[in-house]
Amino acid sequence: MQGILSYLILLLITAFLAPVIINRAGKAASWLLGSVSVAGFFYLLRFAAATARGNTLSMTLEWLPQLHLNFTLYLDGLSLFFALLVTGMGAMVLVFAGKYMQPYPQKDRFFLLILLFEFAMLALVLSGNLFTLFIFWELTSVSSFLLVGFSHEKPEARNAALQALLITVAGGLAMMAGFIMLGQIAGTLEINELLKSGELVRSHPHYSPALILILAGAFTKSAQFPFHFWLPGAMQAPSPVSAYLHSATMVKAGIYLLMRLSPVMGGTPEWKYILTITGAITMILGGYFAYSQTDFKKVLAYTTISALGILVLMLGIDTNISIKAAVIFMLVHALYKGALFMIAGLIDKSAGTRDLRKLGGLFHVMPEASVAAVISLLSMAGLPPMIGFIGKELIYEAKIGLPEIGNWLMVAGVLTNVIMVAISFALIFHLFGGKLRYAGRVPTRPAFALWIGPAILAGTSLLIGLFPSRVANLLLRPAITFIRPSIDTLSLALWHGFNEVLLMSLATIGAGITLYLLYRKVNPVLTNFNNEVITFRFANAFNRTMDLFLKLTKKKTSLIQSGYQRYYLMAIFIMTSVLAWYQIFYTWQGNGINTGPVPAIFELLIAALIVSAAVVAVAVKSRVLAILSMGAAGYGIGMLFLIYGAIDVAITMLLAETLVLVLFMVVVFHLPKFTNFSGRGSRIRDAVIAIFTGSFMTGLVLKAGQMDPAGRVSAFYTENALPLAHGKNVVNVILVDFRALDTLGEITVLVIAAIGVAALLKLKSKKGSAA
């Protein structure tokens, strides 16, 4: 496990070195970065044998164990499966991006961000503590934000980035609350301990709210209805990002979380209903919109949403067969969709457009890429001999074995697959087959670095389809076992025998081909229908809500923040004294007031001096005199401190009083002559507030006399100052040792105040000089 931690750190260092490497190493740079990812892939693959035997690895670095907060890494079959996906896809995408990003400005920054994402995503799936997971979860959201908005000069890119960030982070916050609740219920946030406490969690009264909060996180991240709309928007990102973050890995984080927590929280009616309904709606919705798009990348985005819906649906059905289907479909989808997104980018690069209506016959220009695309599309359509076929068969089987939810689920599932078949055929024949058609410039032959990634992924789709058993035993079965320990075998094959499922597959393909034949006619109609009839746009509704929210906060701020110092002071004084009076009044003990020993004459004299100085300060007409008498009152209080033995406080008081006096004097010279600022009414109001505030201080002092503050706390400090903190001055030891964190906070506040004063005055003098 130390090795894995080292690899994570290496990846992080590589991320921050990436700009240097990109700028220095030239063309070899992306291959170099890709090889770091490949190394990680093979390093992780070495653990496969161990996890296949059911072993788990973990390591914990304690952070705040009192709050169950630890940095824990944990590796089992499920996390290994995802980790291999992250590093494997990462390698392909990095090589692809090396060529693809060449003309972009600031491409060095791009590689930093995408490697940072790879680090965060890998750490997310290897996290063994829900809070470790949460931190990396948010880090993936942030890197996604920066990558979607990579072309930051375009306003659409900035909007899409912000929208994606707001939605995923809002979900993330809800999820954090859910994690905290889960931690309260189970008494731990460590995943391997949580796995043992499923019973306890599911029967707890707080189970439902915790579940809903966590699902909010998973659904926003995995673009489930009604949060799906950020994903098509995120297509503003460069193609490598779409291939990596928004199809293969990051959007699967929500699915990963659901799989991870399914042994803990899964299987209840709430789980089943929420997941199946949300998944089914998302699946159908994604399929419909995919069929009616004209931009290749948008088609892929909506099929991704549909696929994510299928995954959630499978996890919601929650049977042995559906869990198997989910894990396998996960792999199927990552392979074909990653390849297709890269091909979309490649076509864009080569032909200058991704508009399906304008392109055709691309096989003549890009044979290698076309073959890769066709294999991937066949896998998407679920045709043999691709792995997609195996995935789809399992999905059908899972739905058939579910009588209680009824036939509508089956219908929805078949319908979605029919659409997938139609889209795949349309893309195969219209985009790659037939005569060469293009708009604007003639498509050019793509570079090796651009098509090698998709080719490898497509080859993998084909190979696993033909020889599924090895991968099944090494990677898929271990992953499934950790979701559902009762499953210990997994046999995959293309041929399942002649049964109900096969019949359904045949029907799907037939219907799909029919729908494909109608594609040219129906697609424009649907596009028009979407544009003109369906005026409701989730993205727009979201933007309007945000605008409204901003307006509301502005109103609220201008209501509370009047901008007048006197009102702020009044609010502070009134609130403090009311609250303090309330407390003093309700805890007052009837046994009289403890006034302490009788004061000496000189103490009384000092007290009289303070009082008369205060009266003079209020009554006098001259400002200088008022300030001087306030100073006199302050010095008097300092004297009292001295008499009662608080020497440190007394010195501080005297010094502060002196400096404040100087400060006032400096300011006074700049003020206009004494004019009567306040009328009679406001003077009375101020007097009332002052008396009220002053009397609360008196009350507080009298109240203090009723208690025994000399007990526990001060005894501890006086006894331990010397042995523990090596100091004889208890006040100082408290300040710099026992309560040093408070002091650190206080001096930070002081600094902020100083910066505030400086900024205010500088701002004013600048304005003055400009005028």
Added chain:
Amino acid sequence: MKSHIVRLAASKLLPFTLLLSAIVFYRGHNEPGGGFIGGLMAAAGFVFYALAFDTHEAEKKLRVSPLTLIIAGLSAAFISTLPALFAGNPFFTGEWVSVTLPLIGKIKAGTPLMFDLGVYFTVWGVMLTIIFNLMEE
């Protein structure tokens, strides 16, 4: 204030004020004093100087800007929290070492001392920032 007497007093008193503030700071651990009081005293010395001459002269005398004092102080305070982490103790634990110096003898130095030094410089810098800025108005 263009009084020669005040100016003379301000410039002659400044070193003593600083020395006094340093002593007050150092003895703070066992006797009344410490970083906060020391910082206020050091600031008072320069404020007096600025009253006698002007803030520019005072800043010249200070050699660095008050902001630098703040940065130095806050950094020292923050850094003093870190050695505990390397020693495997919780954040902010006071770590002490005994050093034997020639002439002075054995003294104890610890992170709280450094923290207090941070407080000293921060308070000094903050007071000067606020007062100098107001005086320049």
